[in-house]
Amino acid sequence: MSRSESAVVFREIGGPEVLAVEAASPRKVSENDVRINVAAFALNRADLMFIHGEHYTIPVFPSRIGSEAVGTVTEIGENVTTFNIGDRVTSIPFFTTTDGVQGTTAVLPADYLTHAPSELSDAEACSVWMQYLTSYFAFAEVANLGPKDTVLVTAAASSAGLGAIEIARALGAKVVATTRSETKRSLLLEAGANEVALVGTDDLGEVINRTTDGKGVRVAFDPVGGESLGTYVDHLAPNAVIFGYGTLSDLQPVIPMAAMCRTQSVFHPYSMFNHVGRADERQRGVDFILERISSGALRPRVDRVFAFDQVLDAYRYMESNEQSGKIVVEVA
The missing domain is CATH 3.90.180.10 (Medium-chain alcohol dehydrogenases, catalytic domain)
Structure with missing residues (x-):
């Protein structure tokens, strides 16, 4: 062959x-x-x-x-x-x-x-492109993320999670990241996370409250599915957007309706492929990322x-x- x-x-x-x-x-x-x-x-x-x-x-x-x-x-x-x-x-x-x-x-x-x-x-x-455009479309094109916002990135040591931390910081937002591995905490901090919560050890709600001065996260970037949303739903900012982009738990996301209503939050089933086909969004994303690769801000x-x-x-x-x-x- x-x-x-x-x-x-x-x-x-x-x-x-x-x-x-x-x-x-x-x-x-x-x-x-x-x-x-x-x-x-x-x-x-x-x-x-x-x-x-x-x-x-x-x-x-x-x-x-x-x-x-x-x-x-x-x-x-x-x-x-x-x-x-x-x-x-x-x-x-x-x-x-x-x-x-x-x-x-x-x-x-x-x-x-x-x-x-x-x-x-x-x-x-x-x-x-998958590493950075996945979160770029969610944060910049859908959520209009900015310096007053805080993002929660779960399972953050994946390539998409690391990219999400960098894109959120490039847009001026703070980041709370989660991981199951103590050895990956330093990696996430190096990538730009303001705080890292260790799943099963740290109190995620307390970490979010500390990082946001009690205001909550306005965007969550969550590939876990299952019961993941329930671990932070009480710590969402008003009009928060939760981007569900995977099912690492092998279970579909469970949506706590009453808690979501309290903050008028939205669960957004998300795929970058629903955005990359739009030529204007694709070009804005490419320009944003190439500029920051050229400057050394993204790698x-x-x-x-x-x-x-x-x-x-x-x-x-x-x-x-x-x-x-x-x-x-x-x-x-």
């Missing part, structure tokens, strides 16, 4: 065991597409949800997977004017039912590509890099929830 024609594919719903690296037939480049030779790609929890059949995008078998990669342009569609052969580019997350970037080559829409920041390595460059955190023939091990590692930052697979 030629490495230049290999892709990560699955043909049935399941865990990492359903994934395989297979020979891939090169897809035709349409008029608005770009083909790249992939140097590295990043894994996301949305990919796990996709293969488990839990994502709102339903796979069409056989299905490729993945939406974040960095590589070199090798072919461009006739309508593409923003990229040239040889450009180093990185992909903005997108989702289709058949295409994916996890392989040695990929074809993707030019609208979901940017020139890769020269300041970043390949592993960092493919780790930018994606990569937890671990795997070789291409270790891709199943990379997915098993993501399922372990042991990572603190992005999991990347290098192709070359």
